[in-house]
Amino acid sequence: MVPSLNYDVLTDVLHALKEGNIRYCESLGFTFDEINALDQLSLDELFIVSRATAPFVSITVRHDVLHHLLAQARQEYRHQQVINRAIHLGGSIALLKHYFGLTSNEVCLRRRLLGVSVPYGRTPEPDEKTDAAIWLQWQQRRVENLESPAALIAMMQVTESLMPKPEGLSLTTVWKRIVLCEQDIIANRRTPHAGCD
Template sequence: MSLSFNLLNQAMLTQVLHELHLGNLQRCKALGLGEDDIDLLQSLPPTTLSRLAHASVPWVEVRIDSPVLRRLIEQADRDEQNQRLINRALKLGASSTIMYKCFGLAHSETAMRRRLLRIESRKGRPHQLSETQEHALWQRWCQLRTQDGTDDQLDAMMLLAEEQQISLAVVWQQINHYSSGK
């Protein structure tokens, strides 16, 4: 057990001495040191600092702030879900306009993500649907919107793109076209 205390003591002392060297006194205070402690540590000779670092008695206390830990985990989960959603949209053929409107991604960021996902960009206008495909798409859209009960239109559009096996950009274009009254 003394080894873990020893490592913790060493890590904290190294961090504190580094912050003192940089003149970050507020950071030292945030680590739990008072002004008297800071003055004392700055005046100690190297041999005393070494003994302090290798002390077998813990002088550093570690504790978990559960509410902060849980918030950080929840935020990390939301970020991960958002990244999966972005990747899904790109794989379904979302345009740069969609990526900007839904996720705030600039064209260059969207292009870089496409390259990382190895998605080939299509040249020219998106594929046009037949009248039958347009009608089927709109009917399914109306059905999804009444079933869903949420305002997540992008998720419904991605589901349509998957079901109909067409580009998300085409779905987006058609839904906006029909929603605005042609």
């Protein structure tokens, strides 16, 4: 392992030197004289130094940075899982752009990678019974801020709970119906859409 580490570090340092990035070499712990000496070595000399069994580099673990990176990786993984879940549930390009900022090309690529096909044509509007079921399920999970990730998770749960029953129900349909009903409530309409009571 040590010769490989020596080789990797030397390769990295020499690459940085070729780009004129001396600060990077110094950040690794090399002095200016050492950097200059490395820069003067012939290929044969570099090979001998890089293959030496005596380690000239020590590894230390920066626990705070590692913990931060692990937490960041977990958060990003969960974020990607939510996006994939939304796509599997029939999230439209508009929905995915709204909640995740994805472009239409990104959505299409993700759909292809996940093997999700989208039927052509407009999605049929839910009947009154389905509309009422969506609203009832939403009331059990309701999140005040419809723009929040928590609201989208709740909408996905509504979709999943109703999916086996009404054929063709998608996350996009559930999203549109919930937004419409919530807007009706805010506007204090006397005759809200079916199921919005």
